[in-house]
Amino acid sequence: MLRYSIKRLLQGIVTVWFIATATFIAMHSVPGDPLLQNKAVTAEIRKNLEVKYGLDKPVTQQYLIYMSNMLHGDFGISFTQQNRSVNDIIAKHFPVSATLGILAVAFAGIGGILWGALTALYRNRLPDVVIMFLVILGVSVPSFVFAAIGQLTLVHLNALVGHTVFPVAGWGTVSHMFVPSLVLGLGTMAFLTRLMRSSMLEVVNADYVRTAKAKGLPITRIFLKHELRNAVLPVITVLGPAIAAITTGGFVVEYVFAIPGLGRYFVQAVNQLDYTVIMGTTVFYGAFLVLMVIIVDLLYGVVDPRVRLA
Amino acid sequence: MSEVITDAGGSFTRTAGRQLILLALLGIASFVALAFLLGWLSRATSDTQGVSDAVDPLTGTITLAMSSEPPQLDSTRATDQVSGFVLGHVMESLLRRGPGTDLRPGIAERWEITDTGATFHLRADARWSDGKPVTADDFVFAWRKAVDPATASEYAFFMYPLKNAERINKGELPVESLGVRAVDDRTLAIDFERPTPYFEKLAVYSTYGPVRRDFYESMQGRYGADADTLLYDGPFRITTWVHGAHLRMEKNPYYWDAANVKLNVIDIPYVTGDPLAVLNLFKDGKVATAPLDAETLDNALEQRWKINRFNDGSVFFIEFNHRPGRVTDNVHLRRALLLASDSGELVYKVMKLPGNLPGVSLFPYWLQGLHGFFRQEYPPPPLRVDIPEARRQLALALEDLGLAQLPPLVMLADETGPSVLQAEYYQNRYKHTLGIDVKIDKQIFKQRLAKMTAGDFDLVMAGWGPDYDDPLTFADLFTSWNRNNRGAYSNPELDRLVRVAQSSLDPKTRMDAFGAIQKILYDDAVIVPNYERGVVYVRDPRLKGVERRVVGADPDYTNAYIEARP
Numbered sequence: 001m002l003r004y005s006i007k008r009l010l011q012g013i014v015t016v017w018f019i020a021t022a023t024f025i026a027m028h029s030v031p032g033d034p035l036l037q038n039k040a041v042t043a044e045i046r047k048n049l050e051v052k053y054g055l056d057k058p059v060t061q062q063y064l065i066y067m068s069n070m071l072h073g074d075f076g077i078s079f080t081q082q083n084r085s086v087n088d089i090i091a092k093h094f095p096v097s098a099t100l101g102i103l104a105v106a107f108a109g110i111g112g113i114l115w116g117a118l119t120a121l122y123r124n125r126l127p128d129v130v131i132m133f134l135v136i137l138g139v140s141v142p143s144f145v146f147a148a149i150g151q152l153t154l155v156h157l158n159a160l161v162g163h164t165v166f167p168v169a170g171w172g173t174v175s176h177m178f179v180p181s182l183v184l185g186l187g188t189m190a191f192l193t194r195l196m197r198s199s200m201l202e203v204v205n206a207d208y209v210r211t212a213k214a215k216g217l218p219i220t221r222i223f224l225k226h227e228l229r230n231a232v233l234p235v236i237t238v239l240g241p242a243i244a245a246i247t248t249g250g251f252v253v254e255y256v257f258a259i260p261g262l263g264r265y266f267v268q269a270v271n272q273l274d275y276t277v278i279m280g281t282t283v284f285y286g287a288f289l290v291l292m293v294i295i296v297d298l299l300y301g302v303v304d305p306r307v308r309l310a
Numbered sequence: 311m312s313e314v315i316t317d318a319g320g321s322f323t324r325t326a327g328r329q330l331i332l333l334a335l336l337g338i339a340s341f342v343a344l345a346f347l348l349g350w351l352s353r354a355t356s357d358t359q360g361v362s363d364a365v366d367p368l369t370g371t372i373t374l375a376m377s378s379e380p381p382q383l384d385s386t387r388a389t390d391q392v393s394g395f396v397l398g399h400v401m402e403s404l405l406r407r408g409p410g411t412d413l414r415p416g417i418a419e420r421w422e423i424t425d426t427g428a429t430f431h432l433r434a435d436a437r438w439s440d441g442k443p444v445t446a447d448d449f450v451f452a453w454r455k456a457v458d459p460a461t462a463s464e465y466a467f468f469m470y471p472l473k474n475a476e477r478i479n480k481g482e483l484p485v486e487s488l489g490v491r492a493v494d495d496r497t498l499a500i501d502f503e504r505p506t507p508y509f510e511k512l513a514v515y516s517t518y519g520p521v522r523r524d525f526y527e528s529m530q531g532r533y534g535a536d537a538d539t540l541l542y543d544g545p546f547r548i549t550t551w552v553h554g555a556h557l558r559m560e561k562n563p564y565y566w567d568a569a570n571v572k573l574n575v576i577d578i579p580y581v582t583g584d585p586l587a588v589l590n591l592f593k594d595g596k597v598a599t600a601p602l603d604a605e606t607l608d609n610a611l612e613q614r615w616k617i618n619r620f621n622d623g624s625v626f627f628i629e630f631n632h633r634p635g636r637v638t639d640n641v642h643l644r645r646a647l648l649l650a651s652d653s654g655e656l657v658y659k660v661m662k663l664p665g666n667l668p669g670v671s672l673f674p675y676w677l678q679g680l681h682g683f684f685r686q687e688y689p690p691p692p693l694r695v696d697i698p699e700a701r702r703q704l705a706l707a708l709e710d711l712g713l714a715q716l717p718p719l720v721m722l723a724d725e726t727g728p729s730v731l732q733a734e735y736y737q738n739r740y741k742h743t744l745g746i747d748v749k750i751d752k753q754i755f756k757q758r759l760a761k762m763t764a765g766d767f768d769l770v771m772a773g774w775g776p777d778y779d780d781p782l783t784f785a786d787l788f789t790s791w792n793r794n795n796r797g798a799y800s801n802p803e804l805d806r807l808v809r810v811a812q813s814s815l816d817p818k819t820r821m822d823a824f825g826a827i828q829k830i831l832y833d834d835a836v837i838v839p840n841y842e843r844g845v846v847y848v849r850d851p852r853l854k855g856v857e858r859r860v861v862g863a864d865p866d867y868t869n870a871y872i873e874a875r876p
Binding site for chain 2: 084110223265
């Protein structure tokens with residue numbers, strides 16, 4: 001187990017290095033000049049800015065400097081937020097994105113497993129048809145539509161009640177968290193419902209379920225122990241990447257609900273060609289994704305003893 | 311799949327269904343518990359002011375949203391609009407802005423401006439937010455900082471009227487040689503590089519604001535990065551600044567004119583660029599004002615709210631590439647394009663957003679002339695649409711260029727929706743009126759700038775916002791030495807007129823020069839005016855005394871107040 005973990009971690013580090021290098025190359029190949037602003041500056045000021053950000057050196061040297069700084073955990077200073085270090089931006093805003101992401105994944109996971117089990121139980125009957133129709137909606141409608149609808153619903157709800165039940169936007173209290181995390185988790189929940197349904201349908205026809213029924217085990221025991229527990233395995237596999245995807249992909253929801261997450265900085269940085277923030281957030285998100293996949297793989301062994309042996 | 315054993319008589323489904331309901335209740339409970347746990351955890355790291363109302367007459371609080379947060383608030387380096395908005399409320403320069411374009415005494419109570427320099431006398435009761443007096447030294451320190459090439463301030467050119475400023479900024483002279491000195495604590499003496507009759511209009515800017523040396527140096531490079539790394543001398547001070555989330559300004563008790571500041575708190579707990587989100591907050595009674603775009607305007611109209619309009623002072627136009635070898639260097643071609651263009655059609659039939667005015671000149675309508683509006687005193691040559699004349703000019707151009715057919719023109723534009731829409735309109739219009747093919751080159755903002763700077767275009771959808779409240783901020787745009795003249799237009803007569811306007815002390819001579827420049831821009835077809843940008847917005851009717859400004863902090867809440875409900 002320990003050797004396996006170490007091996008996976010080393011592989012992960014190589015992956016992150018590869019992500020960093022690829023991003024560095026891609027970023028410098030994107031057309032545009034990070035130091036250009038609407039109002040032109042003198043050649044001298046430009047030279048000073050280039051020195052400040054190390055852009056006066058050849059690209060290969062910039063790469064080496066960047067990599068060595070990154071090894072020391074220093075992502076540099078933002079080009080646009082001129083007094084803030086990228087480390088500070090990540091430290092302040094990632095917890096917000098993570099909070100939102102964890103809640104969204106919890107919602108998606110719980111909802112997906114329950115709806116999936118329900119549709120499998122009522123296969124081809126009315127609840128199944130209705131839910132699967134909604135699932136198709138959930139998978140195909142983009143999150144900005146859900147965000148706008150969710151927000152509008154809140155406006156009407158608050159107007160109906162006469163005072164603010166849930167805030168329309170903003171961040172800071174528990175009441176700010178519910179609706180954005182539901183909106184953010186909807187797509188993933190729909191996807192997990194389908195996964196859970198098909199996995200459940202496979203399990204109910206398995207030999208051990210047939211045996212359990214033939215033995216005359218109590219229905220609750222068959223359903224919970226034999227069916228649900230086995231059917232949930234594929235869902236857990238995709239949960240890790242889902243956490244990473246939701247945490248990093250919450251930009252639209254953060255934008256609509258005015259949530260100070262990292263997603264905004266990630267997207268703005270690309271538009272502004274803010275080199276240090278692009279590198280910092282990409283490498284950080286990359287490492288986060290890799291770590292999540294590793295953790296889930298290790299956890300998988302805990303849930304499914306068969307994997308542990310392999 | 312076999313159907314035999316999935317369900318026997320429905321009892322399995324019923325029992326399992328009950329289990330599922332139990333599980334669902336458990337799931338919901340654990341989700342809520344998790345939310346509260348996370349909420350409790352994040353409470354430790356973020357401030358929670360609760361949800362306040364748009365305007366609160368009891369506490370004198372107004373709540374707003376902003377589109378982005380200031381990158382930083384060091385007045386010597388700030389350039390963007392959001393920083394300008396915040397700095398305009400928390401900082402004060404030698405002068406301050408009154409209603410409209412009025413200039414009032416600020417930190418300076420009186421001043422004299424001559425053709426060689428100026429003297430400002432600071433008021434005795436001007437204080438920083440730590441209670442210490444604002445002195446002339448604070449201005450000297452800040453101004454030297456702004457021109458110091460090591461600061462790399464993008465607005466250093468603002469200081470160029472000061473003696474030696476430009477040469478210091480180029481690294482040719484030490485910063486100590488800047489033409490400003492503190493005669494005593496309350497007297498600031500300024501030497502000009504050349505006569506600067508409009509110096510008052512510059513001195514009101516935050517770039518010309520004070521910075522206290524001991525405080526600046528004690529911050530070790532973090533000056534202006536957070537609420538507590540700044541000293542304030544304006545009507546408000548920042549008490550909370552959670553990056554990307556929340557900015558709270560409270561009345562500054564040390565401000566010399568605090569008695570006349572009515573609002574106690576300007577609270578900005580929302581940072582989002584989404585107009586729909588801000589409008590929803592407005593509907594919910596959580597923000598005092600919301601800007602509208604084409605999409606949200608209809609939504610606001612349905613509510614029967616009062617829609618306010620305002621022109622923000624920016625002018626948009628097509629700029630040509632005048633570099634040798636470019637077909638657009640030919641004046642007949644430019645005239646043909648100008649004559650075929652119709653800014654009225656663009657604004658009313660294509661853009662369709664109320665507030666925008668059809669462009670007629672580089673000089674927008676709000677600029678002041680001698681006694682009234684510049685536009686009334688020096689009306690621009692009327693822009694007429696004349697297709698036969700445009701075709702005649704095109705024929706002349708082809709003759710000059712020795713071409714039978716014009717090659718496709720490259721029109722550079724931002725990849726944002728409105729910019730593309732306008733480019734497509736012109737593409738269509740020039741094709742149908744003149745048979746000219748236009749290729750649209752859509753680029754992200756930074757790459758558009760890079761291509762403009764490199765001269766890689768024939769036409770570009772460009773614009774210009776005023777830096778200060780004088781026609782000169784537009785007039786010098788197309789001088790041969792201006793780095794923002796990205797089409798490389800060059801005309802010795804225009805250069806000469808700008809030099810006259812820069813240094814003449816006689817207002818009439820200056821305005822005549824601007825009038826002549828306006829005519830040159832038309833005769834030479836240097837730009838095709840598109841529109842003067844308008845903004846539309848809704849505002850809580852209880853909030854009064856808000857000043858909208860084309861230059862300086864906009865909107866300006868310094869003199870705003872809340873009218874209690876009748």
